[in-house]
Amino acid sequence: MERFKVSGQELRDFYKENIVLGKVFTDIENDLRSTNQVVCRYIVNGLEINETEEARFATVPLEQIDTLEYLTENSRDLTSIVLKGWIDALPELIQSTENLAKRMRVQGLSGLLKPIHDLVQNCEFLIDSTMTVKEMMGDQFLVSSPVDWFKAEQASKNTVLQALRALENKDFVLLADVLEYDLNNVLQMWLDHLRVLEKSLNGEYTGSHIHSEQAGSHPVDRKRLAN
Known part of the structure; x- marks a missing residue:
């Protein structure tokens, strides 16, 4: 520094x-x-x-x-730190989301409002973090990257919005479906994307070359x- x-x-x-x-x-x-x-x-x-x-x-x-x-x-140093943090955290977040959806189908929303709120906050934080990574890597990265960042961002925002609407309407059946299927698919997508980016930064990815300068x-x- x-x-x-x-x-x-x-x-x-x-x-x-x-x-x-x-x-x-x-x-x-x-x-x-x-x-x-x-x-x-x-x-x-x-x-x-x-x-x-x-x-x-x-x-x-x-x-x-x-x-x-x-x-x-x-x-690049900051990007690597952010990537490693999310790559380590996402498997646990995916498992927690699946467990939360299963509990919701059994007990509805009773006693689960805080875990749901925490999950939505974590997802919003993930979106913000990926936006920061994109800004740090620059426009040339977006052109050469093998990852479809726009698609992932849109899927993330749409899924979080669906979850918030279901929560607002107290529709725990729909919310459980959104969490277990849509949200977990989005989280898995980001995990795969971030792993590719980490390999690219380390020179291990043999596909598109990332230009950051x-x-x-x-x-x-x-x-x-x-x-």
Whole structure:
């Protein structure tokens, strides 16, 4: 992990106008993408901000910035960590989903609302994680990847939506079917997809070659911003 720091005055001199911090965030991230790096964390005026706070800080004008720091990591390293985590977790999630569906057919929704809620949250987290992986790998990856990510994403979203509607209508028979068949098929699809991607990143897959480097220049020079 690398750490970079730039003063507010350097940013104002670079941009020549009092833009909002969100523009700086975007330029830094675009610049880093060309070298397979991603921002892990921003530190504004000595205050460490998390991902949920970025939108609020993005509206802050440069005139209020004393210092901006950011920590970066290689996108492939982060991708590998995310992939391994889900590849390890998905078999257990698949089994839990099957067990939950069986219990639901016996006892309905009684006593199962929290496990169902936790399962839906895990599935939404999986979708968010795969979207993040896709962003880190870039458009060229989508073209060359042997995995149909769009199909998997759409199937995931549709299945989660079906499960939520069945839960809302208290239709435990339909919900059990959605969990055991549709959702487990989607989870197995992602497990297969992520295994292929992990092999591709490790150079073990002999099919389509993944290209992660992207050409192009960006308005912010990371070396100029980094002290």
